[in-house]
Amino acid sequence: MRNRILFTLQFLFTLLVAAFLAVPAGLSIAAGVTVNYFRGLQSGVTLQWVAQVWDLYAGTILASIMIALGTLAVTLVVGVPAAYALYVRGGRLARLVEEIITLPLAIPGLAIALALLLTYGGFGSFRRSWLFILAGHVVFTMPFMVRSVMAVFATIDVKSLDEGAASLGAPPWRRFVDVIVPNAAPGILAGSLMVVTLSLGEFNLTWMLHTPLTKTLPVGLADSYASMRLEVASAYTLIFFVLIIPLLVAMQWIGERGQSR
Amino acid sequence: MNMMTRHGAALKVENCGKTFADGTCALARATLDIAQSETLVLLGPSGCGKTTLLRIVAGLETPDSGGRVLFDGKDLTRQPIEKRNVGMVFQSYALFPNMSVADNIGYGLKLRGLPKTERAARVAELVALTNLGGLEDRRIDQLSGGQRQRVALARAVAIRPSVLLLDEPLTALDAALRERLRGELNDLLRKLGITAIYVTHDQAEAMELGDRIVVMRKGAIAQVGTPREIYFTPANRFVAEFVGAANIIEAPIESGELVLPGGRVPVSGRDAMSRAVAMVRPETIMLADAATAGLAGTVDSVRFAGDRQRIIVRDAASVPLAVDAPNTVNVSAGERVGLSIPPAAIRLLPEED
Known part of the structure; x- marks a missing residue:
C-alpha cells in the first residue's frame, strides 16, 4: 500500500516535470497555427502563418539544411579517418590532437566565432560566403563526430581488427574501407545525426558569423522573434520542430539499439 | 608423416x-x-x-x-x-x-x-x-x-x-x-x-x-x-x-651423495659441493621401505588425482617433496615412508639470481 502511494507520488512528480518542459513547447506550436493567439484557439486554426514563414524565411531554412549537410560531409570525410588514425596510432601526440579537436566543446560559440572573425575576417569573399558559416559549424561539430566514432572503436576492438586485416595483406586504406568503416557504422551514424542536429540548431556562433545574406534557420528565428508577430515566430518554431524532432528520435533509437547489442 | x-x-x-x-x-x-x-x-x-x-x-x-x-x-x-x-x-x-x-x-x-x-x-x-x-x-x-x-x-x-x-x-x-x-x-x-x-x-x-x-x-x-x-x-x-612440476632441493654434496635431513642420495656428475641446487621431477621418485631406503620422510598429505596420486613428504629434504605414486599405492598422512631416487633423475642446476 505504501509502495503504491510512493509510486503515485513519483509518477505525478514526473508528469509535473515533463509538463513543465512540454507545455511551453506545446503552447508555442499551438500559437503557430492559431489565427489570433491573444484570442486563443477559438479564434480558429490556420496554416497561414506557416505559409508566411515559408515565404519570408524559406531561404534560411534551405540554407540551414544545406549547411548541415555540408558540415556532415566535411566531418565525415575528415573526422572518421582522423578518428581512425588517432585511435590506431595512439600515444601522446594522438591524445594531444584529440584534446585540441575537443576544445570547441568547452569554449563558448561566441568566442570561437570571434576567433574566426579575427583570423579570417580580412578574406572578404570567404567572410561573406556560406563557407564561413560552414567552417564555424565544422569546428563546432567535429568533436562530436570524432568522439562518437572513437567511442565505437573502443567497443569493437578496432586495433585488433586493423591488425587482422593488415596481416592478410590489406594496405591502410583497404582496412579502413573494408573493415573499419563497416564495423564502426553505428558510431558513424550516431555522430552524423548529432552533427546534423547541432548544425541545424546552432545559434551562438552563427549569429556572430552571419551576414544579412547568410542567415540560418535559428538566426532567422531570432530575427522573427524580434520583429514579427508572435504567431509568425511560433509558426517558425513549429517548422524547426518538424525538422529537428525526427533527428532526435532517430538518435535515441540508434543509441538504444547500440546498447542492446 | x-x-x-x-x-x-x-x-x-x-x-x-x-x-x-x-x-x-x-x-x-x-x-x-x-x-x-x-x-x-x-x-x-x-x-x-x-x-x-x-x-x-x-x-x-x-x-x-x-x-x-x-x-x-x-x-x-x-x-x-x-x-x-x-x-x-x-x-x-x-x-x-x-x-x-x-x-x-x-x-x-x-x-x-x-x-x-x-x-x-x-x-x-x-x-x-x-x-x-x-x-x-x-x-x-x-x-x-x-x-x-x-x-x-x-x-x-x-x-x-x-x-x-x-x-x-x-x-x-x-x-x-x-x-x-x-x-x-x-x-x-x-x-x-x-x-x-x-x-x-x-x-x-x-x-x-x-x-x-x-x-x-x-x-x-x-x-x-x-x-x-x-x-x-x-x-x-x-x-x-615453469615447465612441469619440480622439486628444487638445496643441499651440500659429499662424496657423491646429496646430504639431506632425511638421508643421503647418490648423484652423478659431482663429488663434492658446498651448496648444490638439484631438481627432481615428482614422477621419478619412488616409494620404498622406510627401514631400508637411503632417504626417508613422513607423509604430510595425499592428493588423489584419479590416474595417480601426489604425495607430499616432509622431513626428507629441506623442503617438502612432491612424489607421484601409482593410484594403487595405499599410504596415509603421518605414515613413515622411504624414498628412492635414481641418480639419473637428479639434475643439478646452475646457481643463479
Whole structure:
C-alpha cells in the first residue's frame, strides 16, 4: 500500500516535470497555427502563418539544411579517418590532437566565432560566403563526430581488427574501407545525426558569423522573434520542430539499439 | 608423416630487442633460427616478452635498431605486416563482424586478386580442413568460441603464408575445449607442414605442439630446446619450475651423495659441493621401505588425482617433496615412508639470481 502511494507520488512528480518542459513547447506550436493567439484557439486554426514563414524565411531554412549537410560531409570525410588514425596510432601526440579537436566543446560559440572573425575576417569573399558559416559549424561539430566514432572503436576492438586485416595483406586504406568503416557504422551514424542536429540548431556562433545574406534557420528565428508577430515566430518554431524532432528520435533509437547489442 | 611436404619460409630473428618509448625494455636482444616447417613455441609467463617477439616477426612492432628479421634470407625488417605474407591468429581472433565466415576466410585471397571461382574453391578447401562445413554463411557473432578459433585459423592459412603466427590462440576457450582443439591444432600443423611460431603461457600446449620450445622470462630467452630437453634437462631453476612440476632441493654434496635431513642420495656428475641446487621431477621418485631406503620422510598429505596420486613428504629434504605414486599405492598422512631416487633423475642446476 505504501509502495503504491510512493509510486503515485513519483509518477505525478514526473508528469509535473515533463509538463513543465512540454507545455511551453506545446503552447508555442499551438500559437503557430492559431489565427489570433491573444484570442486563443477559438479564434480558429490556420496554416497561414506557416505559409508566411515559408515565404519570408524559406531561404534560411534551405540554407540551414544545406549547411548541415555540408558540415556532415566535411566531418565525415575528415573526422572518421582522423578518428581512425588517432585511435590506431595512439600515444601522446594522438591524445594531444584529440584534446585540441575537443576544445570547441568547452569554449563558448561566441568566442570561437570571434576567433574566426579575427583570423579570417580580412578574406572578404570567404567572410561573406556560406563557407564561413560552414567552417564555424565544422569546428563546432567535429568533436562530436570524432568522439562518437572513437567511442565505437573502443567497443569493437578496432586495433585488433586493423591488425587482422593488415596481416592478410590489406594496405591502410583497404582496412579502413573494408573493415573499419563497416564495423564502426553505428558510431558513424550516431555522430552524423548529432552533427546534423547541432548544425541545424546552432545559434551562438552563427549569429556572430552571419551576414544579412547568410542567415540560418535559428538566426532567422531570432530575427522573427524580434520583429514579427508572435504567431509568425511560433509558426517558425513549429517548422524547426518538424525538422529537428525526427533527428532526435532517430538518435535515441540508434543509441538504444547500440546498447542492446 | 614422412610424406609430409614442407611449406613456409625459414626464419631468422637476428639481434632483435624492443625498448618502448617510455624506456621499458620488453625484450632483450635475441637471436633465433626457425627452420622451414618447424613449429617453434614461445613459452613464458605474461610479460616475458613472447608476444613482443612474435609481433616483431609479424611486422607489428619494429625491433630496436640493429635488429633484423629475415624470411628465407631476405631482410624484411622494414616491411610492414601487410607486405610480409604472414598468417596470424590473434588471441581475440580479430574476425571481421561485418563479413560472413566464408568472406572472412576469403578476404586475404580477395586482396591478392584471386578470381572468384578460385577463391571459392580455396575457401571450400579450408572450410573442409577446419570442419566448418555448413557455417559458411553464418555471421561471426553466431559462432561458438571454438568455431571462431577455427575460422581465424582458416583465414590465416588461406593465403598460403610464409609463416603462421599464433598468439595464444586457445587462451580464450574453456579448459575442455582447449584440450580438444589443442589436439586438432597439432594435427593441422603437422598436416600443413608450415613454419609456425606459437605463443603460449601454457606448458602443456607448448610440449604437445612444439618441435622446439623457447622458454622466456623477463624479456630474455631462458632456454631453447626440444620439449624433452626442456623437461628433462632444464637449463636453470626458472625453466625447471615453469615447465612441469619440480622439486628444487638445496643441499651440500659429499662424496657423491646429496646430504639431506632425511638421508643421503647418490648423484652423478659431482663429488663434492658446498651448496648444490638439484631438481627432481615428482614422477621419478619412488616409494620404498622406510627401514631400508637411503632417504626417508613422513607423509604430510595425499592428493588423489584419479590416474595417480601426489604425495607430499616432509622431513626428507629441506623442503617438502612432491612424489607421484601409482593410484594403487595405499599410504596415509603421518605414515613413515622411504624414498628412492635414481641418480639419473637428479639434475643439478646452475646457481643463479
